[in-house]
Amino acid sequence: MFESARRRSAATTIKGTGAADETPLPGKLVDDLQINLIGRKNIGREIYHQLLQAIQEGRLESGMRLPPTRELARRLKVARTTVAVAYDRLVGEGLLESRIGAGTFVKRGVVSATTDARNLDSPLVPKEAWVGFPTSYVRKLFAGRFEFDFRTGFPDDAAFPYARWRRLMARQMRASNAPSGYGDPAGHPGLRAAIARHISLSRGMQIDPEEVTVTNGAQQALDLIAKVLIEKGDRVVVEDPGYPPAWLLFRTVGARVEPIPVDDEGLVVRALPPDTRLVYVTPSHQFPIGVTMSLERRSSLLEWARQTNAAIVEDDYDGEFRFGNRPLESLRALDPNGHVIYVGSFSKATLPSLRIGFVISPNSLTSAIRAAKHLSDWYTMWAVQGALADFIEEGWFARHLRKMRREYEERHNAILAGLDKHFQSLLKVTNSAVGLHVCATATELSPSDLHRVVTSAKEVGVDELAQYSAGQPVPGLLFGYGAIPTERIDEGLRRLRKSFV
Template identity: 50%
Template sequence: MEVHVSLDGRRDLSGQIYRQLRAAILDGRVRAGEPLPPTRELARRLAISRNTVAAAYDRLAAEGFLSGRVGAGTFVLDAGAPSRAAPDASPLRPREVWESISAWPGRLPDVRWDFRAGLPDVRLFPYEPWRRIMSGVLRPSGLGDPERAGDPAGLPELRAAIARHAGVSRSVRAGAADVVVTSGIQQALDLIGRVLLEPGAVVAVEDPGYPPARLLFRSLGMRVAGVPVDAEGLRVDALPDDARAVYVTPSHQFPLGMPMSLPRRRALLDWARTRDVVIVEDDYDTEYRYGGRPIEPLQSLDGDGRVLYVGSFSKIMRPVLRLGFVVAPPALHRALRLARYVSSWHADLPVQAALARFIDEGLLARHLRRSRREYQARHELVAALLAERFGAWLSPVPSAAGLHLSATLPDGADDAAVVRRAAAEGVGLFALSEFAVSGPPVRGLVFGYGAVRAEEIGAGLERLRAVLSGAAGA
């Protein structure tokens, strides 16, 4: 245990050591059972007599703070004191915006059936191949040249692998130079906001839409404007004239689930071009598509280089592997790299190297094929059960992709109350009203099926059916 002791002048040296060690023990900085440095070692570090240190130790032992063990050393006894805390009073105050921001989603009590959206099934992840690759990159030669590894944009081999993967699975037009590796989608949005938008700029977002995105833009000093969606996606005719950026999820609108139609996508690109607006395309789970024609991303339709495409590996791998990316036109490469450098320099290098090999060895594609089959079966099961058993309460929103389905409740229904009652019965859900931005909230429920085994879906939905009918707990 490294204990910090400093001496001020040459008077009462033993007393100074005693008071500093006593304070460290009482504050909890040195915990019960931990050893103190030998008197000889501490005396050498402080350039004083060993007897001076020994006198301080003896005083602490006499007061019950220390215990000496012959041949073992000197150890701290339990002083029964709380850990040290920061001062209660401070003149510092956060910016006002932080008074109105809270983490999303809120903590959910333990539930048996967790239908929250956005949670993949971690049991499907191929742990053994990943462990093998991680062991290889953690060897001394695994990361190669340290100078090369320090690029804020990410390891070159991962950027190249992401460009190939996004091109094959998502039809994104990109080379390795266009990719900046991030710690998830949130950091990608943060980089974009700081590079392109001034404080006070208006950012248009879907309403309902993804809460963390709008919270991030607000924290950067942007003004967030909710724009309604309909069966074809974001309503371009409702976009505010003063918007400087538009954030959209066109392949699988979050949380409702419909894709943006091709005419609507073209209209959005035309609108952005005439007003010199940036479009941020969040393609968070497009790899999981179960039917219908593939959705061409805005990025591949864009002929002007004004679409920034962001993605993540959290849904297709594991949420704890915080790796995402942004694909940007060449004019923004330098600024995005610098923004990445000044914020956190680079993402976890061993994980970057491992993911590059995971993609290049075809393991990611194999995992996607396997997990897609599993999630499609769950998707079809949830859709069938909602249609068969919930017609009196819910109207499913057509969707053929992703890890969740949404369904609306009748006008006047209290979806938040339904969610609370369901949680009390062991069923975890999101209410659609949680995702409202500024317009009248859509009332309904969001059914994520990534974290619920197929064989448990029926029982979980039956419990929810009892909640909706008022029979649960009767």
């Protein structure tokens, strides 16, 4: 597919017969077209892009004749088929035409893009809920490479069994494993059954595959729930600090989002307003503080929902990684009245890039959720669902979880030891033995002091608790350990400590 390294140094100016300032005559060879392949990797794609750009910028004008493929290939020192494929693609896109016996020409009527569409003043504006949307938070998630990466939200993707996954995906890419026509919006039946079994075993609740809808990550599950349950102006309660992608999403459907504080037993249930339509909670491992919601709080939240007829969304995003004591019953398992919608994700236990999550909904909502899934994107990529079903059913998932649980427990303990050693009087660690991050609140510093510290420790990537506050910012730091190996943890914390002076 790629040309050899020897050829990567080629650059050429395609010379034609006419002078550069003359109006091009039909059939005249292009003049002064630069194609530069020096240091480029995918030669074919490069030739295509440079020709495309030349057409769009008007350097290759309507009616001009391109050099024969053989000639251009010779000048660029690439295979003739590489040039032919680039020409064919532009022919297919309607920008070039080949005339038998005459050559390849820039198609007549092709108009160069003389205005920069990005700078056009347009009367089109988004709905109010999308104006001023805080994209800085989202950008931060993807930005940066850090020598010591303590950012939250990432599992150790290098530890994923890629070779096994490739084999499982290859098996799915056979006609016999594809759905006939379109797939079921509810999801791959094998995956729904595997999820139901996995959740029944790990979370102690009886789940029927009929209750499961597969989604593109937990995020889409929240989106579908919001679509089918929330009317404009409805009150939606979120934990504070909490998970911004959830509350930002609820706002976009017109909800009045109200942050309610979290203490060391989880969401403060007595602070809930009675006219609430929906409560979004992370009881297994409160995001981002890390506490587990106490059994008493769980009971009072369920009782409150029964009295007010509110919906509870239980987001169980990283409960697989629990070091030590058994998990408490999920809200869904404790709820006899059908108020809980359970959301799960494979982002932490496998890879976020697989984009697989699921929702377990009461019967009264399931068909609406599936209709919303259908109208949103029809269904989640079938082959990935099939491969994940096999990954679970053949025991690879359980094996991966066992391995990662050991690994993450080691990192978790290394972070606790490092925080104790370097930050004893500065940070107070939240008691938690679940998930992929540790939260520590600052005892004497303000959020802005912490921000200065974090910004000055450039080689250390660490999240500030304040960025997860919907109301009053809480001073603190989050130490994720999905992306940092155990042996780098102590040094990373020592470097961060140096910025505290």
